[in-house]
């Protein structure tokens with residue numbers, strides 16, 4: 040479980056997170072809210088890009104905020120960004136394998152983890168291709184492979200479905216649903232695609248103006264009038 044207590048972040052006069060307290064315990068947890076609600080800032084606090092002015096985060100018994108961002112990655116926190124981080128000049132396997140380089144693995148073990156992650160994400164056939172030649176979906180899967188490789192404890196995916204076709208989102212949905220069976224990790228998923236959230240997240244938390252509106256079973260959260268009010272005029276909820 041990830042126990043988040045009283046996390047606040049301010050950028051100048053903007054309160055990006057406002058005393059957020061929430062327990063996250065399901066295998067795939069959705070994080071939703073309108074633009075500017077604080078979702079990415081929430082992942083930035085977990086991964087160490089942003090230092091909160093108050094609060095604590097205990098993930099599976101580890102005080103996460105006490106770890107440097109580098110040690111958080113070694114510990115098993117992985118994330119993808121809204122702006123993709125795939126390096127065109129590298130092959131797919133080098134893009135994915137980079138994450139394994141700070142895990143002190145032997146070469147056979149490294150290869151085993153790398154091959155498994157490439158197979159899991161359907162990239163085995165293009166593993167030696169330069170990333171520059173990949174299509175948008177393959178690039179997205181490369182990022183998921185990088186997050187999934189090795190023995191991560193928590194994957195944080197920031198809008199992985201953005202800009203994908205319906206068929207591609209369906210493959211993405213199955214992949215995210217299978218992450219825990221593949222490597223044992225929990226996934227935190229930000230996405231504006233409420234159908235995707237509903238399909239893969241057993242629980243969901245909702246942010247608005249940096250504050251937690253509610254969290255709980257996804258179906259209940261999505262039918263909560265407070266959540267509908269937050270989204271009113273922004274997008275349709277399923």
Ligand SMILES: Nc1ncnc2c1ncn2[C@@H]1O[C@H](COP(=O)(O)OP(=O)(O)OP(=O)(O)O)[C@@H](O)[C@H]1O
Nearest residue numbers: 050053054055072073074075076077078079080081
């Ligand atoms: N580095 C920063 N400097 C200043 N303000 C920031 C910074 N990062 C985020 N903010 C502000 O904090 C608030 C929360 O932003 P955040 O990106 O976390 O929202 P979000 O819910 O992820 O939005 P979106 O759905 O558009 O990605 C916004 O008002 C944003 O402008």
